[in-house]
Amino acid sequence: MPLFGRKKSDDPAPLDRTREPLPPPPEPGPSGLRTLDDHRDYLLSCLEPLPAFSQHVLDALGLSLCEDVYAPISMPRFDNSAMDGYAVRAVDVEAAGDESPVSLPVVGEVAAGQDALHRLSPGTAIKIMTGAPLPAGADAVVPYEATDRGSSDVRVYAPSTAGQHVRYVGEDVEAGTHLFSVGQQLGPRDIGLLAGIGHDQVLVRPRPRVAVVSTGTELVEPGLELGNDHQIYDSNSYLLAAAARQAGAHVFRVGLVSDDPEQVKQLITDQLVRADLVVSTGGVSQGDYDVVKAVMPELGATDFTQVAMQPGKPQGFGLVGDDRTPMIMLPGNPVSAFVSFEAFVRPAIRRLMGVTPYTRPTVRARVTHPVSSAPGRRQLARGIVTVDEDGTRLVELAGGHGSHLMADLARANALVVLPEDVTAVEAGEDVDVWLLDEVA
């Protein structure tokens, strides 16, 4: 896998591609702010899935296939035995029983991987192992358990029928069968099937390389001493790096940078060579020190906007540097950053990977207590989903609306999604939720 330059095109680049504008952004929604769906769709429309490349099949786990795959061989490739036992003609043992065993001379033996040298003559048996090719002339296998396991002669204690314990050529897969389609995300059983038809390489989209940066002069690296009374530890870059990794990305946690404009520009520029996507947090709001918003327009085409969602209103996006690397600039409050990740970054990672659906599936859950929501905003509230005895999903909110409540965020296992026009939900009503963890 080439570390650098994966997205470089063969076309000579214009001299300064950083000056190319973004596509026109969507109009504001009814609240005067951009809707969450519009903003997400806009971001996704500015991203292309990463170019496909050939990958060892085992490394393709979780990746999106970029080719249709047809079976080059039949499976089984040849009629073979499903059991360890004796290949026979069913008619020769049709009278066999516990009290009236049929005795047959054993005229040969065939193991898995061997060619069957012998043709079975009527009235004889050939010892056969599981997976070994069925000798010509045989039409059934008598398993060891129904015999005395004899070597020169075998006694058969049970009748057989034609086809018994025989696996016929192509009954699993016929040569030429269409097995996999473009866009399928490969799981372990797919990997097994691909290997089974002899594929050691498949064309897939790679894991996006995502660089994660926290900005803020107040931030200190975990593990170090807090230097003054008003410093705090950087949690966002850890939170987002872990979430991006879980979403399938290859993550570089770049860590933190102060609010110094030159340092921010240098650090982002340094990442562009190895990143398919840059994610930053902080510095995109209305504050006087919102450095990301201030400096990123110098590095590329950017779009800073306010999205009708809670939390997560201030959002930034850009195509930066000569390669127009996408950069998603999230707000700095940890809860806002995480919710924005779910709303925008996770779909972006999946689009780069070519994995659909881009968004988390919405499921329904019953709220256990009344919930209120700001009018005109899509509310994404932290929730704890449980399943009751009847299999009904219940959800209670975890903590308040504060965007700084990290312990509640860790405790939550879902986001409750309340539409813009909803201001109150009564206990017992059903709401949409995104499940963040596996909930039985």
Added chain:
Amino acid sequence: MPLFGRKKSDDPAPLDRTREPLPPPPEPGPSGLRTLDDHRDYLLSCLEPLPAFSQHVLDALGLSLCEDVYAPISMPRFDNSAMDGYAVRAVDVEAAGDESPVSLPVVGEVAAGQDALHRLSPGTAIKIMTGAPLPAGADAVVPYEATDRGSSDVRVYAPSTAGQHVRYVGEDVEAGTHLFSVGQQLGPRDIGLLAGIGHDQVLVRPRPRVAVVSTGTELVEPGLELGNDHQIYDSNSYLLAAAARQAGAHVFRVGLVSDDPEQVKQLITDQLVRADLVVSTGGVSQGDYDVVKAVMPELGATDFTQVAMQPGKPQGFGLVGDDRTPMIMLPGNPVSAFVSFEAFVRPAIRRLMGVTPYTRPTVRARVTHPVSSAPGRRQLARGIVTVDEDGTRLVELAGGHGSHLMADLARANALVVLPEDVTAVEAGEDVDVWLLDEVA
């Protein structure tokens, strides 16, 4: 992370630990064969969770915590602003309105990470950024949006109440709070919270190193030419390696080995130095070439048995080599191998990781057509689960009982679990299923 010797103890080892017997295996169940549950519990009782070691917090994603974690600091560490705006005394702006703005002199400014040098005098305002410490004397923050954003004086157009837009010390987490318990599997939001309280390292159990081996003279490596008419591609080691990786293991796909006893012994012995668990497929049944069953007793204490399940009846287990490395020996049919992985290997990997529950959660689904099952055997049938409009899970079986049907296995997204005493299920009845993929 030390690659070698992780499980070596300080005690001098007995001269030949391979001769130590296994604990007594469970008695056969009512069918005369060992039950699936008994066999799984026996295997798990022979395994110890891997020793904990300190890991960088970002690398602890998905791992099981081996320490209780208490917050060393409060979060927030200090009262701070939730907005960009002006720190004020609420009483000074209680009369403010659109038509009757209150004007206050701006006597200072404080940014995130700075110490608040000034004490707020009555009747004044201090400009404040999100996250910056609230100056002494102030009890509320007026956001920019409610002001004219003045520099020397600011007009405030809306009243405030004490505490508005203030985040108080400890309201997220109070210092000393118990945040995480031993055994918790860490997700992205946990990683964020750990970083937020300053932890760069945590004590976790590592990913088990799992070596996967396919045995069989008939096997050919995918990507190579099939050499004779009765060779087949090795799919099992790919299937199981991918499944083990998805289950959280660090996987070495060793690949395939012929049925030659010396080669098998050498290959397994070579793996022991780097494996916490060895998984093999093939060679454990009744056949004359079942080499694993034949040679593994020379390398350690082994238990070959028949389990009352379909597929997957022949099963082997051992503690092999001087370190008594656990080895699970699965049957060679791909479907049998996969079902055995789900029944025994995945729980073993989770036990080594210290992640509970060891087994997949069982959920209920309604069968769409009649299902039959062999008496006395736990049936693990491949199924395809869908969710209907009412949210009810439906399941139909994928393919037949044949243990060689890999395409059906790939197509399935669940295993239907039918108890030993069930021989038939009518359409419309509910059954237990293990979900293999995410099903909305």
